[in-house]
Amino acid sequence: xxxxxxxxxxxxxxxxxxxxxxxxxxxxxxxxxxxxxxxxxxxxxxxxxxxxxxxxxxxxxxxxxxxxxxxxxxxxxxxxxxxxxxxxxxxxxxxxxxxxxxxxxxxxxxxxxxxxxxxxxxxxxxxxxxxxxxxxxxxxxxxxxxxxxxxxxxxxxxxxxxxxxx
Numbered sequence: 001x002x003x004x005x006x007x008x009x010x011x012x013x014x015x016x017x018x019x020x021x022x023x024x025x026x027x028x029x030x031x032x033x034x035x036x037x038x039x040x041x042x043x044x045x046x047x048x049x050x051x052x053x054x055x056x057x058x059x060x061x062x063x064x065x066x067x068x069x070x071x072x073x074x075x076x077x078x079x080x081x082x083x084x085x086x087x088x089x090x091x092x093x094x095x096x097x098x099x100x101x102x103x104x105x106x107x108x109x110x111x112x113x114x115x116x117x118x119x120x121x122x123x124x125x126x127x128x129x130x131x132x133x134x135x136x137x138x139x140x141x142x143x144x145x146x147x148x149x150x151x152x153x154x155x156x157x158x159x160x161x162x163x164x165x166x
């Protein structure tokens with residue numbers, strides 16, 4: 001059974017493999033990260049780990065039994081009890097409830113580990129699967145998302161208020 005792990009340096013090769021294998025699939029619904037992202041992956045990955053260490057973000061990977069990455073589930077801009085949620089799952093597990101299950105799990109962790117009370121997520125209008133995931137995970141529409149929040153695309157903000165963690 002896949003497990004959600006906090007991102008660490010040892011995940012780098014599997015994360016890069018995941019991103020490259022699913023690049024075209026992701027680009028169909030979210031802005032492509034561009035070749036520069038992959039050319040400078042080690043630098044960018046190190047910067048992510050530094051942001052996490054500083055407490056600004058919390059990055060997680062969904063790891064399969066074979067060590068491959070099946071998804072990324074991230075909390076950005078942790079501040080004043082709120083954060084933004086971002087996630088992506090591999091094409092070969094999409095449509096099987098994986099994203100919904102682990103978005104729910106990340107909501108639980110956001111409250112329990114990080115003391116967050118509100119999560120927000122922006123989704124482009126041309127990504128109906130993510131709209132469904134968020135609604136199934138307890139998020140509600142919270143207004144329009146400007147193209148500047150979605151790589152030039154129009155979309156919707158979603159919000160979920162979290163129950164306090166144990």
